[in-house]
Amino acid sequence: MSAHALHAVGVAGDPASPVHRLDPRAKLLGLTGVTVVAVSVPASAWPVLAACAGVLAAVAVAARVPARVLATRGAVVLPLLGLLALTLPFRPDDGAVALAAAKALTGTASAVLLGATTSFPDVLHALERLRAPALATTIAALMYRYLFVIAGEARRMRVALKARAYAPRSALQAGAIGRVAVALFLRSHDRGERVHLAMRSRGHAGSLPRLRTLALGRADVAFLAALALALLPLRVALGVAS
Amino acid sequence: MIAARDLRYRYPSGAMALDGLDLDVARGERVAVIGPNGAGKTTLMLHLNGLLHGTGELRVGGQDARTADLRARVGLVFQDPDDQLFMPSVLEDVAFGPLNLGATPDEALMRARAALAAVRMGELGSRAPHQLSLGQRRRVAVAGVLAMEPELLVLDEPSASLDPRTRRELLELLDGLGQTMLVVTHDLPFAAQLCERAVVLSAGRIVADGPCLDVLEDVELLAAHDLEMPAGFDPRALVERAGQLAA
Numbered sequence: 001m002s003a004h005a006l007h008a009v010g011v012a013g014d015p016a017s018p019v020h021r022l023d024p025r026a027k028l029l030g031l032t033g034v035t036v037v038a039v040s041v042p043a044s045a046w047p048v049l050a051a052c053a054g055v056l057a058a059v060a061v062a063a064r065v066p067a068r069v070l071a072t073r074g075a076v077v078l079p080l081l082g083l084l085a086l087t088l089p090f091r092p093d094d095g096a097v098a099l100a101a102a103k104a105l106t107g108t109a110s111a112v113l114l115g116a117t118t119s120f121p122d123v124l125h126a127l128e129r130l131r132a133p134a135l136a137t138t139i140a141a142l143m144y145r146y147l148f149v150i151a152g153e154a155r156r157m158r159v160a161l162k163a164r165a166y167a168p169r170s171a172l173q174a175g176a177i178g179r180v181a182v183a184l185f186l187r188s189h190d191r192g193e194r195v196h197l198a199m200r201s202r203g204h205a206g207s208l209p210r211l212r213t214l215a216l217g218r219a220d221v222a223f224l225a226a227l228a229l230a231l232l233p234l235r236v237a238l239g240v241a242s
Numbered sequence: 243m244i245a246a247r248d249l250r251y252r253y254p255s256g257a258m259a260l261d262g263l264d265l266d267v268a269r270g271e272r273v274a275v276i277g278p279n280g281a282g283k284t285t286l287m288l289h290l291n292g293l294l295h296g297t298g299e300l301r302v303g304g305q306d307a308r309t310a311d312l313r314a315r316v317g318l319v320f321q322d323p324d325d326q327l328f329m330p331s332v333l334e335d336v337a338f339g340p341l342n343l344g345a346t347p348d349e350a351l352m353r354a355r356a357a358l359a360a361v362r363m364g365e366l367g368s369r370a371p372h373q374l375s376l377g378q379r380r381r382v383a384v385a386g387v388l389a390m391e392p393e394l395l396v397l398d399e400p401s402a403s404l405d406p407r408t409r410r411e412l413l414e415l416l417d418g419l420g421q422t423m424l425v426v427t428h429d430l431p432f433a434a435q436l437c438e439r440a441v442v443l444s445a446g447r448i449v450a451d452g453p454c455l456d457v458l459e460d461v462e463l464l465a466a467h468d469l470e471m472p473a474g475f476d477p478r479a480l481v482e483r484a485g486q487l488a489a
Contacts, residue, residue, distance in 0.1 A: 203342030
């Protein structure tokens with residue numbers, strides 16, 4: 001992934017919107033809840049999926065996230081849908097593939113909306129406060145920070161290859177790419193050691209301290225209640241009926 | 243501020259990095275540490291903050307570097323700011339040190355803002371480090387240690403890869419700080435402008451120690467340790483000019 005592509009997955013829409021301003025925990029729980037509701041419906045519960053789509057559309061409108069952003073970022077699920085489509089000729093037409101595709105699209109749209117309305121560091125902060133393992137969130141935070149640095153190094157190495165007329169015409173000439181990957185790995189490993197030293201030099205003792213605390217407010221509770229009211233009664237009713 | 247006696251350190255690979263180093267630095271002094279690649283400069287820097295422990299004696303601020311917690315007293319500024327700026331935003335990164343030292347979030351925020359203002363980066367606190375230029379990242383790295391209010395500032399190649407204007411601005415910034423300073427550098431004109439004293443570190447020991455201009459004018463000494471001034475550069479003229487401008 002290039003550095004440009006990394007920049008393209010940040011917060012989108014109106015940063016001052018009511019959705020953007022919600023506590024990241026509310027958005028994480030709410031949008032994950034939409035995904036859980038969607039993936040758990042039985043085959044006969046299309047109205048629940050329609051309700052999920054409606055809820056997500058409402059959130060996108062409130063956050064003023066453009067449809068183009070949803071479409072381009074949501075395209076990440078297309079390879080999976082393609083694989084599902086490949087199985088169509090070998091399966092009875094019982095609607096299972098369409099249902100799986102709808103569930104995948106709903107889950108992807110939820111994740112895209114979370115990413116468009118909440119910065120990745122805020123998502124990690126929310127996970128920390130929701131008692132996710134500190135080691136996992138610290139690793140994810142450092143990965144996020146250094147993806148940009150490593151992507152920049154990879155780009156410079158690719159340019160250096162091209163500058164020395166590297167243009168493989170056969171698989172036998174592709175070995176240089178492997179060696180570049182090894183060099184990138186070694187550089188990243190060395191950088192990891194230096195970062196660890198730099199962290200210790202400023203008193204790091206195991207977890208990343210937070211400057212800001214999160215506080216759930218009325219708007220957050222109202223957001224979660226609205227999602228629950230919109231989806232749970234329908235989900236429970238149709239789930240029992242099936 | 244620093245008292246090292248017969249300091250020795252050997253890396254696990256067997257390479258001798260410090261080989262009987264003796265060094266005294268008084269409080270308030272600015273000392274340039276110059277020397278060829280592999281001379282042990284970075285190893286010395288890591289000892290000063292207690293990140294490495296060799297044999298021999300090392301006291302920093304009157305305390306034994308083996309046992310004292312030096313993180314609050316010695317600020318290390320690493321050569322590559324990307325190694326040092328690991329938090330998601332500039333403000334959080336600068337507050338990282340104070341929070342680790344036990345400051346409350348409000349205190350840490352205040353110290354971080356003051357440090358960013360001191361390096362003229364007060365407007366960019368909400369930015370992510372990857373959104374800054376190299377010169378800006380280096381300033382933020384300096385702010386990250388200033389926020390810890392250290393008595394000793396140790397900078398590793400602070401002027402490396404900076405364009406001339408950014409280099410001058412960094413020089414002015416460092417010149418305005420009151421801390422005792424150890425500047426590890428290959429940039430001899432930078433050393434001449436910032437430091438009144440220079441030591442030459444070669445093969446793990448101090449081989450020359452004196453007024454910065456005297457050391458830098460000793461062409462034979464510099465050549466013997468793979469160092470040289472840029473062609474036609476007269477450090478004395480530069481320092482005199484800087485003095486005239488300041489007057």
